[in-house]
Amino acid sequence: MMERTFIIIKPDAVQRSLLGEIIGRFERKGLKIIGLKMMQLEDSILEEHYSHLADKPFFGTIRDFMKSTPVVGVVLEGVDAVNAVRLIVGPTKGREADAGSIRGDLSMSIQTNVVHASDSLENAKAEISRFFKDEEIFSYKKVDLNFVYSEDELSQ
Numbered sequence: 001m002m003e004r005t006f007i008i009i010k011p012d013a014v015q016r017s018l019l020g021e022i023i024g025r026f027e028r029k030g031l032k033i034i035g036l037k038m039m040q041l042e043d044s045i046l047e048e049h050y051s052h053l054a055d056k057p058f059f060g061t062i063r064d065f066m067k068s069t070p071v072v073g074v075v076l077e078g079v080d081a082v083n084a085v086r087l088i089v090g091p092t093k094g095r096e097a098d099a100g101s102i103r104g105d106l107s108m109s110i111q112t113n114v115v116h117a118s119d120s121l122e123n124a125k126a127e128i129s130r131f132f133k134d135e136e137i138f139s140y141k142k143v144d145l146n147f148v149y150s151e152d153e154l155s156q
Contacts (some may be wrong), residue, residue, distance in 0.1 A: 001156050003081040004034065004137075006118045006127040007089070009072040011065060013106070013114040019072060022102055022115060025088055026076055030148035035075030035128070035137045041066050048130060065111060073131045079153050082121050089117045 090101025097104035107113040118124035
């Protein structure tokens with residue numbers, strides 16, 4: 001079944017000119033971009049997004065980092081997209097991520113790990129609606145769909 005998921009390309013990736021490299025990895029995998037925008041994050045959205053960390057002593061550092069430059073939000077669509085994206089991204093700590101993953105190839109840190117990725121379908125839905133308006137999400141047919149998935153996968 002087709003799923004939607006969400007990523008944020010973080011300030012460290014923007015500063016290091018890695019946008020094309022990161023987006024290209026998802027495209028090459030066969031995921032479809034259905035939403036894409038650069039945005040400057042504000043305290044209110046960061047407090048909502050990181051509410052599970054708001055009481056931690058390091059929250060202020062994360063908030064300041066995420067506000068330090070614009071970020072790029074991307075909504076991706078594909079079969080089992082949440083898990084596929086998590087695999088492409090790799091574990092949170094970049095220096096422990098496998099070579100070949102985005103974090104394994106492009107980061108060494110926990111915080112400056114170049115990308116955030118939704119960790120569940122439920123969180124993906126919440127994050128997409130937090131960062132994108134309905135009219136910023138696009139529905140279209142990609143001509144390569146039958147070359148990315150088998151007919152069986154598409155009919156589920």
